[in-house]
Amino acid sequence: MTGYQINDLASGQLVLAAEQIEPGHHPTAQLFGLTFNTDTILSTVIAGVILLALGLYMARKASAGKPSKLQLIFEMLVEWVQGQVNEQMGVRAPKGVVQLCVTLFAFILISNWLAALPTEPVAPPPTSDVNLVYPMALLVIISVNVVSWRRKGAKHYFGHFAKPYAFLAPIEIVTQFFGRPVSLALRLWGNIFAGGLMVMVIGQMPAYVLWLPNAAWKLFDMFIGALQALIFSLLTIIYFGEAVGEEDEAAAH
Template sequence: MTGNNIVDLAPGQLVLAAEQIQPGHHPTAEFLGLTFNTDTILSTLVAMVILLGLGLYMARGASAGKPTKLQLIFEMLVDWVQSQVQEQMGLRTPKGVVQLCVTTFSFILIANWLAALPTEHVAPPPTADVNLVYPMTLLVIIWVNVVSFRRKGVKQYFGHLAQPYAFLAPIEFVTQYFGRPVSLALRLWGNIFAGTLMVAVIGQMPAYVLWLPNAGWKLFDMFIGALQALIFSLLTIIYFGEAVEEHEAAH
């Protein structure tokens, strides 16, 4: 071993050059004194265009008598989200929750599945960058707290932090406003980032065996991407459900 390189010890053995695999490295651009990860912006725009394109295409061909396959898939997704929301929140569902969960699930799924394309070096999954998942998580947490505040009022909103014991209020505060958003973001980011890292490692294998592990890993990566989109949406529904449930219990 010399420096940061692991040298080839035998013919056909995996050779890793540390400088070729740089976890968390992004090409950047400066604008108004701010640094932007250009690959994350590009892949986010790609995922948005795909999602909007599919939505417009589905809406154009939507039919009650003879629905298309894409329309059936979308309707299944909406029905599943509506059933989960109704199970968690009953009839008093906060406005926009179903739309939020359907949109976040669809966007995260498409963004994660960008890893299956042979363009991961140019447009990697944007969910592998914490600079995207943190704002997404903040959107959910802020929305949840706005709904909770509007339904409970000031006294009940802050009073629940002291339940069941007042001395637990600091722990509940940290959990509610820091623990939840961080865990929600890192759960999504960690799994997708690990997938992109594994693709980079596998990419260092000899060309004559590269296709087999790379194809298998990308299929597994797509499964993990779908699972993470599902978990993010379910947790969003649960957080909204807890806000509504506490309000209903007080009445």
Template sequence: MASGSYISHHLQNLVFGLSPEHGWSFAHSAEEASAMGFWSINVDSMFWSIVLGLVFLVLFRRVAKKANAGVPSGIQNVVEMAVEFASGVARDSFNGKNPLIAPLALTIFVWVLLMNSMEFLPMDLIPSIAGLMGIEHMKAVPTSDVNITFGLSISVFFLILFYSFKVKGIGGFAKELSFQPFNTPFLIPFNLVLELVNLIVKPVSLALRLFGNIFAGDVIFLLIAMLPFWIQWALGVPWAIFHLLIIPLQAFIFMMLTIVYLSQAHEHH
């Protein structure tokens, strides 16, 4: 397979949608997927994100049911560390009082970490298995799909709006947008433009930051996989070790910014 075809094949999602030529069907190329437009879904991204979400729920529920008061060991120790870490970050970074924040922080951190960690699998493993099952395309890293990262960030954006209206009221939130950063009626239009742009940028930056880092990692792993076998290890191992930092760091940043944005939504000005 040529270099360009190899990379484009691995970066192509398994898309199901309404094709102008074939009706409801799976896309066989990037051009056909683009032609489907809005009426399409990336089946592989949805599948792996749901599977990894279920892994998180089942694993943590199982550990919670079997937890004991003694010294934790094995997977219980890992789960307790994750819970304590997320709770500590939420406690230190969130200024209001909301029992949802710590569980939300834990869910975001672990779920995004699991999705990012799919990068550690060999690039050809899951596509090859899918190919044996007759599936033409299969991307295994959900967060390398901008639709998944935007889905996460838009959910956070709705929470920001919900708590902004709930805590401050419609009038209070409107005043916050109208009288910052300049507390004068003459500059309300200017303030509104600045604050609305700042509000919209939050979900956009959340989504693109996570997507950009993970997608770039995918591309570099693909480029390394195209090299001769004897040099793949020389480049692949250091890059994988570097990703041991990048993958949890991106999950932490997404969690941290979510907490900060929700903390701002709870503040009275």
């Protein structure tokens, strides 16, 4: 078989695989008239159990004299988040924002890295389902606005939507409560969904060309998963920083 024939065969297999894959398809179950994506629920539970198990194990083995590798990694993550929070907000940082961002990063990272496990067809990364990432983004935006309301008071909270011009208030409100959560969610979902789709397509290729692209893509997919967890957490810190920063404007008036 010539090189051209091999390439044609591989291309044909790839096209056939792409035709057989149904993007965004999830097995579902009905309960109380509601539809639930069972694979997303399963993978979310798996990611949560892994996160809790690692946290409990690390807490049990924590040592100031001889920390484990897991403890060192966790301490590096906390120090990085604390540094970003201090840079954005300093002493004005809302209570619990560091814990929230550390938890978001760890959970998203573990969820994204489920793509590297052979169980992906049954339990794909839950972050590849918009039904999970939208609530996560809403959690961040609601928390940010609650902090902003409490810090500035109702008058200045609603007043900042009309700056610099009152007629722009509807645009600012749509941006705050629709644009930000949608962009925050879709940025994470799009990359993880695309990565999972590529792995599914590559998995249908012939065995003699499968191992190299599949292994290479999974490594790249893990890198993208870590990067997206980092970006999600960093944007969360920035949003909180903006909410706290606007507190100074309220105090000045």
